[in-house]
Amino acid sequence: MTASLEWLILLCQITEITHPHPNPPLEGEGILSEGEGIFSLLPLQGGGREGDGVRKRNAMLICDKVELMEAMMSEFKAKRMIQSYEVRISAPAARVFPLLCPVREYDWIDGWTCNLIYSDSGVAERNCIFQTDREGQGRRTWVVSHYEPNRAIGFVIFQDDLGVIGYDLYLSENGDGTSNLRITQSITGLNPAGNAAIDALPKDLVRQHWTFLEKALNHYLLTGEMLSSASHQ
Secondary structure: OOOOHHHHHHHHOOOOOOOOOOOOOOOOOOOOOOOOOOOOOOOOOOOOOHHHHHHHHHHHOOOHHHHHHHHHHHOOOOOEEEEEEEEEOOOHHHHHHOOOOOOOHHEEEEEOOOOEEOOOOOOOOOOOOOEEEOOOOOOEEEEEEEEEEOOOOEEEEEOOOOOOEEEEEEEEEEOOEEEEEEEEEEEEEOOHHHHHHHHHHOOOHHHHHHHHHHHHHHOOOOOOOOHHHHHHH
């Protein structure tokens, strides 16, 4: 745990103590009543009902919480990588869209696995939740954040404690029985380790990922069969 995080936890536990208790306790009793904060058992150091001990101790603890939080947050600045890529699909959007689903991807993506956590319909829908755990990626929790049949689907993906990924897919018709699929991915680091992971990613990550998926999706739409990932080796 970093020092900044430790201070943030400490800050969240401190109750408002910038003013002395309206009925200061006797010497030797706690400044704050039980449950009011981490200093609830802090003894007075003299002053009795005069409250001098309370005021002296409070003076040592008073801080501007807003400024302290801003100072801590300024120590970390999140990085974000945004990439887009567009592919041409040999079918209209109405045939493509249902396949952009964690359940239907078993039909056309070789090696795809997921754990469907929640879906009323059993397939992709708004607020559907599923998880993946792939080698090199770790566990990811996906939430369908946008669902517009035959036009767009979007996901918010939580990557362990490293980052949050926005993954949006948009379909547009070409008017000739084909469609274009535009993929936009944004990755935001949640901490220094997340930022470092972003720095290590290739600048054409989405293109690399969809080089095979474009072929696999088109192959399935044309033949009804899954394209082996071995063909991409």
